[in-house]
Amino acid sequence: MYRLLAPVAALAAAAALATPAAAALVVDSNSIGAAVVVATSGNVIARYEGADAGLISELYLWSPQGQFDSLIFSNDDSFAEGTEVDLGAYDAGLELIFKLVTSQGDVFYSGSFLRNPDGAYHAAASTDGGRTYVGFEDLAAQNGATTDGDYNDLVFSFSNTRSVADPGGVPEPSTWALMIAGFGGAGAMLRRRRQLVAA
Ligand SMILES: [Ca+2]
Ligand SMILES: [Ca+2]
Numbered sequence: 001m002y003r004l005l006a007p008v009a010a011l012a013a014a015a016a017l018a019t020p021a022a023a024a025l026v027v028d029s030n031s032i033g034a035a036v037v038v039a040t041s042g043n044v045i046a047r048y049e050g051a052d053a054g055l056i057s058e059l060y061l062w063s064p065q066g067q068f069d070s071l072i073f074s075n076d077d078s079f080a081e082g083t084e085v086d087l088g089a090y091d092a093g094l095e096l097i098f099k100l101v102t103s104q105g106d107v108f109y110s111g112s113f114l115r116n117p118d119g120a121y122h123a124a125a126s127t128d129g130g131r132t133y134v135g136f137e138d139l140a141a142q143n144g145a146t147t148d149g150d151y152n153d154l155v156f157s158f159s160n161t162r163s164v165a166d167p168g169g170v171p172e173p174s175t176w177a178l179m180i181a182g183f184g185g186a187g188a189m190l191r192r193r194r195q196l197v198a199a
Contacts, residue, residue: 025049025133026126027151033121033166035111036098036132036158038090045159047131048083051075053153055103055138061087062099062109072098075154087158096161098123100136100154110134112166118142124151125163132161 025031038044051057058074061067068087073079090096098110100122108122109115116122120141125134137146138153 024126024128024131024157025124025135025152025155026128027124027135028126030165031124031126031163032151033111033113033123034125034163035095035166036125036134036161037164038092038094038096039160039162041090041092042160043089044087044096044161046072046085046087047157047159048073048079048081048085049133049155049157050081051152051154052150053138055153057100057102057136057138057154059136059154059156060099060101061096063097064090064094073154073156095164096158098134098136100138102138104138104140106138106140108136108138110136120146121166127161127163131157131159132163133157 053075056074056076059072061069061072067090072085072087073083087096095111097115100106100108102108107117110123110125113119113121118141120137122137123134124137125132127133133155134157135151135155136153137149137151139146139148141147
């Protein structure tokens with residue numbers, strides 16, 4: 001009898017972990033990679049909205065550094081949904097950049113894919129009813145393409161913020177080719193300049 005109880009308890013724990021994320025987060029091509037920007041000068045309050053993830057992840061405010069440098073939320077069961085944290089006061093228009101540290105040791109940032117070691121977007125942000133909802137993706141991408149992309153592995157929201165779509169949007173393969181060609185061209189130009197200076 002007891003042997004049967006243990007798996008049932010394990011299943012119940014797994015179900016509790018798989019709490020569906022808040023419906024207010026929209027995951028689409030506008031929200032993936034969008035920046036979180038302070039709406040009006042003043043305090044920003046963060047609220048834990050939930051998670052649907054296999055990994056444990058921790059959320060930090062990365063920039064501006066030093067303003068709020070401790071853990072904001074984790075998706076382990078130590079934070080109840082609805083928990084609020086005052087992140088302090090910021091100037092209007094400032095981008096707040098968030099850092100996710102996963103139990104696999106990966107570190108990902110909100111906003112531009114250029115911040116992430118795998119070259120992929122790891123957060124979606126959308127504004128609804130005066131709040132900005134943000135969801136992180138905790139799995140590393142391979143070759144720039146996300147392997148999961150549900151962006152609900154740690155979901156939180158902020159007062160006094162708005163989401164601003166990344167002007168680049170999701171890069172298409174042709175865009176990548178142009179960018180790589182562009183980087184190569186810039187490098188060649190620098191090399192030529194250096195040779196001219198040396199000559
Ligand atoms: Ca998930
Ligand atoms: Ca995921």
